[in-house]
Amino acid sequence: MSTPGRGLHGRVLDTLGPAITAGDYPAGSVLRTDELAQRFEVSRSVMREAVRVLESMHLVESRRRVGVTVLPECEWNVYDPQVIRWRLAGSERPRQLRSLTVLRSAVEPVAAGLAARHATSEQCAELTECALGMVANSRGHRLEEYLFHDVAFHRVILTASGNEMFARLGGVVAEVLAGRTHHDVMFEDPDPAAVTLHVQVAEAVRARDAERAERLTREITVGALQELDILAP
Amino acid sequence: MSTPGRGLHGRVLDTLGPAITAGDYPAGSVLRTDELAQRFEVSRSVMREAVRVLESMHLVESRRRVGVTVLPECEWNVYDPQVIRWRLAGSERPRQLRSLTVLRSAVEPVAAGLAARHATSEQCAELTECALGMVANSRGHRLEEYLFHDVAFHRVILTASGNEMFARLGGVVAEVLAGRTHHDVMFEDPDPAAVTLHVQVAEAVRARDAERAERLTREITVGALQELDILAP
DNA sequence: TGGAACAAAAAGTCAGACTTATATGTCACA
DNA sequence: TGTGACATATAAGTCTGACTTTTTGTTCCA
Structure with missing residues (x-):
């Protein structure tokens, strides 16, 4: 790092x-x-x-x-990657992880919608490859391999959106996903529903269906919020 | 600054x-x-x-x-306020303004939804005050006064969301709104529909209607995107 | 009581000497 | 001719000591 x-x-x-x-x-x-x-x-x-x-x-x-x-x-410049890393390493880690997950829930659906419009065919291919990698490692406690493809998936989405501000959040998302796998929740295999959603997002982007890509990604981020008990009553 | x-x-x-x-x-x-x-x-x-x-x-x-x-x-750390200011001052200004507006369109609706849940009564009061200030200055070419209340409005929303990452974007939104007023579009009085939307958002937040606050704010940001010709075909 | 002059404290600036890492070129050897 | 070890030059990195500047708080006089 x-x-x-x-x-x-x-x-x-x-x-x-x-x-x-x-x-x-x-x-x-x-x-x-x-x-x-x-x-x-x-x-x-x-x-x-x-x-x-x-x-x-x-x-x-x-x-x-x-x-x-x-x-x-x-x-504080809480968007500075260095500051984020320092805070994630300290006792404020849970709170930081929550605020970043909320940020994800706002940004990623919109990014997915844009990706459906702007992604190159290479990026579409990468996306399906990542999704398949997630499927392949979704069983048998292969958490590290799963994480690798999960991070790559979200990075591609953010990059393919064509917006530099979104693209720059790739590192943040990587930290959040890694944090989830290594410390907090996820003791067993990932939620099959989440895996399916990733595959569907990849399909939607490939099909240039922006509205569907956005909605499906929103479902993914809602799941991430629920894992941290951040939910509307 | x-x-x-x-x-x-x-x-x-x-x-x-x-x-x-x-x-x-x-x-x-x-x-x-x-x-x-x-x-x-x-x-x-x-x-x-x-x-x-x-x-x-x-x-x-x-x-x-x-x-x-x-x-x-x-x-580059494109979220660094200093970097944002430097880029806004240079020839890349239009592109920077676009990417920031897209970011706004992702963040602000979610922030408004959260604000409807977490805003204190003081913040609700501030919000309606700002909205009223916008109404009062929406006619007669009082652009500066209108801008002042507009910026304040969005700052309150972002702060009231209770998420520090959102709150920290207050300065960014201020820059975007100021940029729009001073340089790019908006030669005449602001769009009456936008003004009405702000009032309605304030009402929704006060009424604790998160879903409505989010939807109305999304309409506001869609308008901002359209002003810059960033729209879905 | 108020204000002006003064003193101290800490950051800010500068110049110069020295250290260290490293890119690159050289040369011997295979 | 190619390759590896070695030498060298270069630019950043570090340290030190002297000096300047700004700001704060105090003191003293009107």
């Missing part, structure tokens, strides 16, 4: 980033560059670079004569 | 960021830190901080012995 050691400042971020997003330093906490540099045993220049990165993520704000202030959660 | 001069490295970013996102340096272009430092007349340390920020946005990649390489567009 990404590059875990791109220089000294990266190492600092690997511990400071998760610490901040985990809430170890409540909003308003003030850190001092020199003190941090000592604590991490790096030079001030390296520490300053790390602070700049945190600042660009709106996790902290650096002001003269004051120090490096931790910003409230509502200011 | 934001802070346009938070240190020397910020000044550098103000010109280098837009230049890169505008495509002035095609993907694969190699820049050298020292050369950039000379060009911008800053010290290497300042230049390095700027590069670190660009790197955290995945606009560039810095490698030893090679230099600072510009990454392809598909790698």
Whole structure:
């Protein structure tokens, strides 16, 4: 996953980033560059670079004569893949997973509808291939193989939508699906109904039936919401 | 908007960021830190901080012995508010506006549905207030006043959804709406039908009718798509 | 009480020397 | 002629120390 050691400042971020997003330093906490540099045993220049990165993520704000202030959660760039990863690694993981799943439920159906209009024939082929891979691994506790094809399927949908904002959420969806398989629910084989839905979505996209692709994908995401007990009463 | 001069490295970013996102340096272009430092007349340390920020946005990649390489567009953190602002300011503005409007069309209806379930009574009040403000300024070329209430309306919806990922898109929606008012379409008074829809959404949220709030908001976003000629044939 | 001058604190900036990784070219050897 | 080991140059990476600038809080005088 990404590059875990791109220089000294990266190492600092690997511990400071998760610490901040985990809430170890409540909003308003003030850190001092020199003190941090000592604590991490790096030079001030390296520490300053790390602070700049945190600042660009709106996790902290650096002001003269004051120090490096931790910003409230509502200011954070929660779409930054790095921030998402840090939060998924911390104690806020369940909450993060929920909010991302809700985002999925909004985006993916629309993306599927667009994919039905814009997908190339190669993408249609990839899609059916992924769906078949899911079917093939849906029994016998082959969770890893199933996950692989599931992630690929949703990535293709998002990419084929032709919208860059959607396409960029591929990584997010991958994290959510992986999280579901590895930590939370899904102790046994995946729901056969969900597998069937994926196959049908692939068919709908191939048939250029946007309305149907959207509706079927909405059923998939509703299932994902229900797994996390996020549902309308 | 934001802070346009938070240190020397910020000044550098103000010109280098837009230049890169505008495509002035095609993907694969190699820049050298020292050369950039000379060009911008800053010290290497300042230049390095700027590069670190660009790197955290995945606009560039810095490698030893090679230099600072510009990454392809598909790698960029297109959800970073700063990147969005830079792209909206450049020649790619129309395309960016389109992709953001499509994103809106996916997110806002779902957000409205959630808002109908989770909005506090204060938020309901704010919502109707905004809707009334829109009505009051929908005639007589009071575009700025109308925009102000329009932006506020959508911000409340996104916040009231209770989902932080949705809430964080408030700024994006503000940019899109402002862009529409100031540059592209909307030379005359806003569409009366759209105004009515906003009032009805406010009513639906207040009445806790999630399904209706979602459907009405979908109508609003469909209108936004049509304005940009993004529509299903 | 209010305001202006002052002092201290912390980030910001710069310059220079040194280290490290690595792409690339060179040369010997098969 | 091709291949692998080795040398070299290059550009980023790191560290240090001195200096500047901004901002805050205090103090002192009107």
